[in-house]
Amino acid sequence: xxxxxxxxxxxxxxxxxxxxxxxxxxxxxxxxxxxxxxxxxxxxxxxxxxxxxxxxxxxxxxxxxxxxxxxxxxxxxxxxxxxxxxxxxxxxxxxxxxxxxxxxxxxxxxxxxxxxxxxxxxxxxxxxxxxxxxxxxxxxxxxxxxxxxxxxxxxxxxxxxxxxxxxxxxxxxxxxxxxxxxxxxxxxxxxxxxxxxxxxxxxxxxxxxxxxxxxxxxxxxxxxxxxxxxxxxxxxxxxxxxxxxxxxxxxxxxxxxxxxxxxxxxxxxxxxxxxxxxxxxxxxxxxxxxxxxxxxxxxxxxxxxxxxxxxxxxxxxxxxxxxxxxxxxxxxxxxxxxxxxxxxxxxxxxxxxxxxxxxxxxxxxxxxxxxxxxxxxxxxxxxxxxxxxxxxxxxxxxxxxxxxxxxxxxxxxxxxxxxxxxxxxxxxxxxxxxxxxxxxxxxxxxxxxxxxxxxxxxxxxxxxxxxxxxxxxxxxxxxxxxxxxxxxxxxxxxxxxxxxxxxxxxxxxxxxxxxxxxxxxxxxxxxxxxxxxxxxxxxxxxxxxxxxxxxxxxxxxxxxxxxxxxxxxxxxxxxxxxxxxxxxxxxxxxxxxxxxxxxxxxxxxxxxxxxxxxxxxxxxxxxxxxxxxxxxxxxxxxxxxxxxxxxxxxxxxxxxxxxxxxxxxxxxxxxxxxxxxxxxxxxxxxxxxxxxxxxxxxxxxxxxxxxxxxxxxxxxxxxxxxxxxx
Ligand code: ADP
Ligand code: MG
Numbered sequence: 001x002x003x004x005x006x007x008x009x010x011x012x013x014x015x016x017x018x019x020x021x022x023x024x025x026x027x028x029x030x031x032x033x034x035x036x037x038x039x040x041x042x043x044x045x046x047x048x049x050x051x052x053x054x055x056x057x058x059x060x061x062x063x064x065x066x067x068x069x070x071x072x073x074x075x076x077x078x079x080x081x082x083x084x085x086x087x088x089x090x091x092x093x094x095x096x097x098x099x100x101x102x103x104x105x106x107x108x109x110x111x112x113x114x115x116x117x118x119x120x121x122x123x124x125x126x127x128x129x130x131x132x133x134x135x136x137x138x139x140x141x142x143x144x145x146x147x148x149x150x151x152x153x154x155x156x157x158x159x160x161x162x163x164x165x166x167x168x169x170x171x172x173x174x175x176x177x178x179x180x181x182x183x184x185x186x187x188x189x190x191x192x193x194x195x196x197x198x199x200x201x202x203x204x205x206x207x208x209x210x211x212x213x214x215x216x217x218x219x220x221x222x223x224x225x226x227x228x229x230x231x232x233x234x235x236x237x238x239x240x241x242x243x244x245x246x247x248x249x250x251x252x253x254x255x256x257x258x259x260x261x262x263x264x265x266x267x268x269x270x271x272x273x274x275x276x277x278x279x280x281x282x283x284x285x286x287x288x289x290x291x292x293x294x295x296x297x298x299x300x301x302x303x304x305x306x307x308x309x310x311x312x313x314x315x316x317x318x319x320x321x322x323x324x325x326x327x328x329x330x331x332x333x334x335x336x337x338x339x340x341x342x343x344x345x346x347x348x349x350x351x352x353x354x355x356x357x358x359x360x361x362x363x364x365x366x367x368x369x370x371x372x373x374x375x376x377x378x379x380x381x382x383x384x385x386x387x388x389x390x391x392x393x394x395x396x397x398x399x400x401x402x403x404x405x406x407x408x409x410x411x412x413x414x415x416x417x418x419x420x421x422x423x424x425x426x427x428x429x430x431x432x433x434x435x436x437x438x439x440x441x442x443x444x445x446x447x448x449x450x451x452x453x454x455x456x457x458x459x460x461x462x463x464x465x466x467x468x469x470x471x472x473x474x475x476x477x478x479x480x481x482x483x484x485x486x487x488x489x490x491x492x493x494x495x496x497x498x499x500x501x502x503x504x505x506x507x508x509x510x511x512x513x514x515x516x517x518x519x520x521x522x523x524x525x526x527x528x529x530x531x532x533x534x535x536x537x538x539x540x541x542x543x544x545x546x547x548x549x550x551x552x553x554x555x556x557x558x559x560x561x562x563x564x565x566x567x568x569x570x571x572x573x574x575x576x577x578x579x580x581x582x583x584x585x586x587x588x589x590x591x592x593x594x595x596x597x598x599x600x601x602x603x604x605x606x607x608x609x610x611x612x613x614x615x616x617x618x619x620x621x622x623x624x625x626x627x628x629x630x631x632x633x634x635x636x637x638x639x640x641x642x643x644x645x646x647x648x649x650x651x652x653x654x655x656x657x658x659x660x661x662x663x664x665x666x667x668x669x670x671x672x673x674x675x676x677x678x679x680x681x682x683x684x685x686x687x688x689x690x691x692x693x694x695x696x697x698x699x700x701x702x703x704x705x706x707x708x709x710x711x712x713x714x715x716x717x718x719x720x721x722x723x724x725x726x
Pocket of ligand 2: 224
């Protein structure tokens with residue numbers, strides 16, 4: 001399909017748009033009835049399980065005690081009956097391999113009874129453990145292909161749910177995925193392990209502050225998801241979007257995002273219809289989506305849920321991405337989750353709001369109403385600051401992908417330097433603590449920190465900073481560097497682990513200084529926070545993260561600035577990383593090395609694929625269009641000459657030059673593709689340092705041609721069309 005046909009089809013799709021399904025009447029079916037209707041939730045379990053079984057299961061879910069194996073058969077039977085009542089014919093263990101995608105293998109409930117009939121079968125052992133062939137999932141050398149066994153293990157803490165399809169429904173069971181040696185092959189296993197580590201250390205700190213109930217502390221996450229929606233007619237006419245998820249060619253549209261008329265603008269009808277359906281589908285699955293709005297770039301939007309405990313939030317985030325992709329198709333659109341689908345306008349990220357809390361303590365990063373609570377808040381906050389400073393390289397590493405490199409460190413938020421925005425008021429408080437009870441610059445007078453003297457803290461985040469990769473927003477931190485296409489698990493695992501380590505440090509220091517004497521707590525807290533800010537305050541930066549001045553200043557402060565993935569991924573196996581992950585039993589060295597290799601390989605594969613696409617599209621789509629136009633110009637020149645006019649050949653000259661650039665660029669790129677590197681790292685560096693610039697050269701020639709070639713001859717949908725026809 002040529003660009004111009006795609007344009008006509010898209011225009012017709014937009015103008016003839018009629019709602020696909022019957023509009024849902026929310027007054028007939030109240031939202032409260034839809035929400036969680038496809039979830040095997042605690043409420044459902046309570047209804048259909050014997051009391052003692054329900055209690056035992058709930059204990060496992062809420063306090064992390066080991067699952068009683070005898071419970072599994074009863075739960076499995078109840079789950080099966082519930083699912084079959086909802087039309088399920090199959091069940092699947094859903095898992096999250098290191099590809100970053102969701103994986104599932106479906107099994108039927110059906111078992112022949114040997115007499116020509118069949119029974120519905122689903123036993124405890126099928127619920128607890130599955131054995132998908134793991135050989136095709138990346139393991140980074142952990143599991144040789146011949147020992148293909150991998151196991152999926154039921155994650156009791158994340159509820160099972162029903163996925164609907166017009167032709168039937170499936171019972172989905174969230175699971176962890178491990179090799180037969182017990183090593184993690186997925187994203188969930190380390191997340192569960194890291195939450196456990198976080199809980200252990202947080203409990204120690206809470207005990208020092210007198211909270212001994214032991215209610216499980218878990219990290220919480222509220223991921224804001226940015227995405228693009230474009231008409232599917234365009235999508236199919238762009239091999240780059242179809243295959244790479246981003247445009248490898250395309251001149252800037254005369255209008256971009258400079259009018260700032262898109263952010264929070266009125267949502268187009270077809271897009272809103274899509275959003276409503278996505279939300280309804282997610283409600284059924286118990287995903288608490290809450291916010292929707294237009295984002296900064298044209299055709300860019302955002303969806304955000306209410307935060308949940310990080311493990312469930314992660315599963316729900318995967319479901320959100322899957323649902324958005326699926327529903328968009330029904331509305332004739334494609335949901336694009338790539339971090340930088342269109343050059344020159346903002347890319348998409350996932351802002352992961354992060355905090356920690358428990359059922360009895362609530363949010364531990366929320367400044368409280370009493371000095372006691374505030375001191376505790378300051379201690380937890382200082383622990384996060386220390387963690388981010390000590391491991392800022394790791395936080396860069398866990399968001400390193402080929403796609404995200406086009407965003408981080410380029411000319412948009414957030415920069416590749418990981419720093420913390422605290423806001424003026426909180427920074428002022430930490431400054432004063434650092435000075436140790438100096439006169440307050442603000443009217444508060446002398447500031448002493450302690451469990452009974454700390455003054456009221458700001459309740460409101462007050463000022464906002466959009467350029468910071470890691471911002472305190474009043475009662476949580478917002479990690480903005482995560483890629484729109486990434487699983488949030490990697491970021492959460494890193495956060496949990498490094499915060500656990502900091503809390504360990506904090507607890508140890510406070511235990512040493514107080515020796516259990518609460519009267520010594522004031523002084524101990526004062527000294528601890530002062531020391532932390534003195535050593536780690538360099539990571540705090542409240543200014544504009546885009547400026548050259550900050551880059552210089554950050555270098556002076558010793559903050560790493562890793563612009564590319566190959567560089568950043570090395571931090572995964574750096575000494576500090578290996579130590580902290582080992583100490584808290586989140587990932588072993590071998591598991592970390594396997595992850596580094598898998599991510600390097602993914603990086604290499606995606607750059608190579610893009611390079612091949614550049615050549616294919618350049619040769620078979622753009623070059624032919626350019627020479628057709630060149631021929632038209634040449635014919636015109638020749639004809640005019642015949643009848644005695646001198647025709648200015650400036651445009652023809654330029655086109656000829658650009659065509660040559662295009663051709664040379666592609667030939668050069670093709671040669672470069674023949675290169676053989678030694679080892680993964682070298683190959684990734686080669687992709688980054690040599691192939692990407694060579695691809696850009698081809699693109700530059702092609703994009704210049706786009707500005708000259710006759711519109712009816714230009715075969716690819718343009719940025720203007722893709723971003724503004726909606
Ligand atoms: P903004 O765009 O201003 O950052 P949004 O409302 O779009 O705000 O998103 C804020 C996100 O932060 C929501 O998902 C919200 O649930 C989440 N959030 C709020 N409190 C916490 C918390 N304690 N832990 C984790 N996430 C939180
Ligand atoms: Mg936000």
